[in-house]
Amino acid sequence: MTRQMVDYASGPAIGYRTRARLSRALAYTAGLMIAALVLVPILYVALGGFRTTGQLAADPAGLPDPWVTSNYTEIATSSAFWGQVGTSTLIAVLTTAIVVALGALAAFPLARFEFRGRETLYLLFTLGLLFPISVAILPIYLMLRDLYLLDTALGVALPQAAFGIPVTIVILRPFMRAIPGELEDAAAIDGCSKFGFFLRILLPLSRPALMTVSILAFVGSWNGFLLPLLVLSDPSSWTLPLGVANYSTQYSEDTARILAFTGLSMLPALAFFLLAERRIVGGLSGAVKG
Amino acid sequence: MSQPVLSAGARQPTEPVPSDAAPGRGSPQPGAARRSARRAAEISLYVGPALILYVLFVLLPIGLAVYYSLYKWNGLGPLTEFIGFDNYRRALDDEVFRGAITHNGIIVVLSIAIQGLVGIGLALLLNQRMRGRAALRAVYFAPYILSEVVTAVTWLLMLQPDGLVDTLLRAVGLGDLIELWLADTSVVLYTMFVVITWKYIGFAIILFLAGLQAIPQELIEAAAIDGAGRIQTIRRITLPLLGPTIRIWAFLSIIGSLQLFDLIWIMTLGGPANASNTMATYMIDRGFQRYEFGYGSAVAVILFVISFVVALAYQRFVLRRDTEGALTRNVR
Numbered sequence A: 001m002t003r004q005m006v007d008y009a010s011g012p013a014i015g016y017r018t019r020a021r022l023s024r025a026l027a028y029t030a031g032l033m034i035a036a037l038v039l040v041p042i043l044y045v046a047l048g049g050f051r052t053t054g055q056l057a058a059d060p061a062g063l064p065d066p067w068v069t070s071n072y073t074e075i076a077t078s079s080a081f082w083g084q085v086g087t088s089t090l091i092a093v094l095t096t097a098i099v100v101a102l103g104a105l106a107a108f109p110l111a112r113f114e115f116r117g118r119e120t121l122y123l124l125f126t127l128g129l130l131f132p133i134s135v136a137i138l139p140i141y142l143m144l145r146d147l148y149l150l151d152t153a154l155g156v157a158l159p160q161a162a163f164g165i166p167v168t169i170v171i172l173r174p175f176m177r178a179i180p181g182e183l184e185d186a187a188a189i190d191g192c193s194k195f196g197f198f199l200r201i202l203l204p205l206s207r208p209a210l211m212t213v214s215i216l217a218f219v220g221s222w223n224g225f226l227l228p229l230l231v232l233s234d235p236s237s238w239t240l241p242l243g244v245a246n247y248s249t250q251y252s253e254d255t256a257r258i259l260a261f262t263g264l265s266m267l268p269a270l271a272f273f274l275l276a277e278r279r280i281v282g283g284l285s286g287a288v289k290g
Numbered sequence B: 001m002s003q004p005v006l007s008a009g010a011r012q013p014t015e016p017v018p019s020d021a022a023p024g025r026g027s028p029q030p031g032a033a034r035r036s037a038r039r040a041a042e043i044s045l046y047v048g049p050a051l052i053l054y055v056l057f058v059l060l061p062i063g064l065a066v067y068y069s070l071y072k073w074n075g076l077g078p079l080t081e082f083i084g085f086d087n088y089r090r091a092l093d094d095e096v097f098r099g100a101i102t103h104n105g106i107i108v109v110l111s112i113a114i115q116g117l118v119g120i121g122l123a124l125l126l127n128q129r130m131r132g133r134a135a136l137r138a139v140y141f142a143p144y145i146l147s148e149v150v151t152a153v154t155w156l157l158m159l160q161p162d163g164l165v166d167t168l169l170r171a172v173g174l175g176d177l178i179e180l181w182l183a184d185t186s187v188v189l190y191t192m193f194v195v196i197t198w199k200y201i202g203f204a205i206i207l208f209l210a211g212l213q214a215i216p217q218e219l220i221e222a223a224a225i226d227g228a229g230r231i232q233t234i235r236r237i238t239l240p241l242l243g244p245t246i247r248i249w250a251f252l253s254i255i256g257s258l259q260l261f262d263l264i265w266i267m268t269l270g271g272p273a274n275a276s277n278t279m280a281t282y283m284i285d286r287g288f289q290r291y292e293f294g295y296g297s298a299v300a301v302i303l304f305v306i307s308f309v310v311a312l313a314y315q316r317f318v319l320r321r322d323t324e325g326a327l328t329r330n331v332r
Helices: A016-048 A053-058 A070-076 A079-112 A118-130 A133-146 A153-177 A181-189 A194-205 A207-223 A226-231 A240-250 A255-289 B030-068 B086-093 B095-126 B133-145 B148-158 B164-171 B188-213 B217-225 B230-258 B262-267 B279-289 B293-323
Strands: none
Touching: A016 A255, A016 B095, A016 B133, A016 B148, A016 B164, A016 B188, A053 A255, A070 A255, A079 A118, A079 A153, A079 A194, A079 A207, A079 A240, A079 A255, A079 B030, A118 A153, A118 B030, A118 B293, A133 A153, A133 A226, A133 B030, A133 B279, A133 B293, A153 A207, A153 A226, A153 B030, A181 A194, A194 A207, A207 A255, A226 A240, A240 A255, A240 B148, A255 B133, A255 B148, B030 B293, B086 B095, B086 B293, B095 B133, B095 B188, B095 B230, B095 B279, B133 B188, B148 B164, B148 B188, B148 B262, B188 B230, B188 B262, B217 B230, B230 B293, B262 B279, B279 B293
C-alpha cells in the first residue's frame, strides 16, 4: 500500500503527495466527464421510453413526468419482440458453436503439429482478418439463394461463423501453443491418443481463450446487421437489430415508442456485458499483446 | 488470463512421439509414404472443416466478386454480358464514388488523430490508483457492446432538430453551434464522426490501459530515480513502450474506418446528396438497391484492394518494427 505509482516524478517545488492529489483530481474530473458523455445517450433512451412523445417534444432533456410505462409494457408483451430476441439468440448460439468448434479443431494442429505448409495455412486464415463481409456479401447472397438458405438461421450463422474463423484461430493458436509439451508427452505415455489429448487436456486448459472467442463470436453475431438484413427478408424471422431498425422507421412519428423498443433491446447486450466484462476486456488486451 | 497469450511463441511445440514411429527416420522406408499420407489425413481432419467453411464463405465469394465485376449483370439472369474493366472505369470516373473514398479517408484521419490522442490522454490519466476506475472502464466500454443499429437509432433521435443535442447545447449557452446535424451536407460527415467516436473510443481507452499496465513499473521508477520529470518519463518511456499497442489499435481503426457501413446506412443512407457515403454504403446501394450486381462487385473489389494495400503497407512499414523488437521510436 505504500507504493506510489507514477508519483516519484514530482519536482522539488511541490511534494509528490500534493501532486498526486492534483493529478487524481484531474483524472476524476476528466474521467467523470467522459463517463457522462457516454451515459447520456443510454439514459436518454432508457428514460425516454418512460415518457410520451409529447413530453419528449416539449422538453427533450427532461425527466419522465408522469412516468409512462405503457410503451415498455406493450413491447415487452408483444410476440414480435420476443420472436426477435429468440431468433437473435438462436443465430448467435449457432454461430458461436460452429466457430468455436471448428476454430478449436483447426487451431490444434496449427499450434502443436509440425508439418510442411503449416505457416502458410495459418497465414491464409489470418488474411481473413482483412476481409470485410461487405466485400463478399453479393456473392454470399447468391450462394445462399442457391443453397436455399435464405430466410434461415443457418444462412446467417454459416457466413458469420466463416468470417469469425480467422480471429478465433489467431487467439486460440498461441494459447494452445503455450501449454507445456510435457503434458502432451505424459498423456501419450499414459496411452492417450492425440484426439484424446485435445479433448481431455488441451480444451479444458484453453478455457479462458475459448471463453474469449465465444464472447467475441456471440456479440459479433448478436450485433450483426448487414448479413441478416439481406438474408432474412421475412419479418417473422427477423433478428433484434433488424427489428430495431424497422421499428424506428415504422413508428417514426412516435419517438417514445422507438426509445422504449431500443431501450429494451439494449438490455440483453448490457446484461451480457456486465456478466462478461472481465473476459471481454481481458481477452481483447490479451489478443493484442500476443 | 492473458499470460499464456503473452508468452506465445516462447517455446516451440514439441513433436509428440507417434506410437507407430519407426527408428531410422529420414531413410525412405516402405512405410514412410503411407505414414505421411496418414498424417496428412489426420491434419486435414482437424483443419478441414474450418478450412472448408472459410473457403466456401470467405475466399470463394471474394473470388466470385472479382469474376462478377467483369460483367454487366443484375444478379438474376445468366451471366453473359462480359464488359471487362468497364465497371471499374465507371466506378473510378464516378464523382459520387470518389467522394465516398474521400469520406472514408477523412474518417480514417480523424479517427487516428482525435480518438488516438483522446484515448491515450485518458488512459494515461486513468492509469493511476483511484477509486472507481474499474467502474469507469466498464462505462466507457458499454457503447462498444451495443449494436450499431441501437447506436444509430439512439443518435438519430437525439440529433433531430430541437432534440436532445440541440437542447443541451442551448442549456450550456452554445446554441449558436446548432446545425442541421444530419441534413446539412457540409456537417453530416463530422456528425457521423462524433457518433463513431462515441461508440469506439472506449475500445481505444481499454486497449491503451491494458498496454500501460503491461509496462514494468521498475522502468518508470528507474527513470524517476535518474531524475526524469513526469512529462519526460511519458515521452521517453511510457509512449515508446505503448507503441505496439498504439500501432495495433491504429491498424484496427483504419480497417474499421475503411469498412464503415452500418451506422451510416441506418442514420443517413449515405445522404444527404451523397455527403456521407462510404465505399460500403455506395456498394450496397448500387448492388442491392439498384440490382447492379456486376457494378457493385467492382466497387466491392476496389474497397477490398484499398483495404488490402493499406493493411499490407501498414504491416510492412509500421508493424514490422514491433516484430523486430524495436521499442523506441525514431531510432535509426
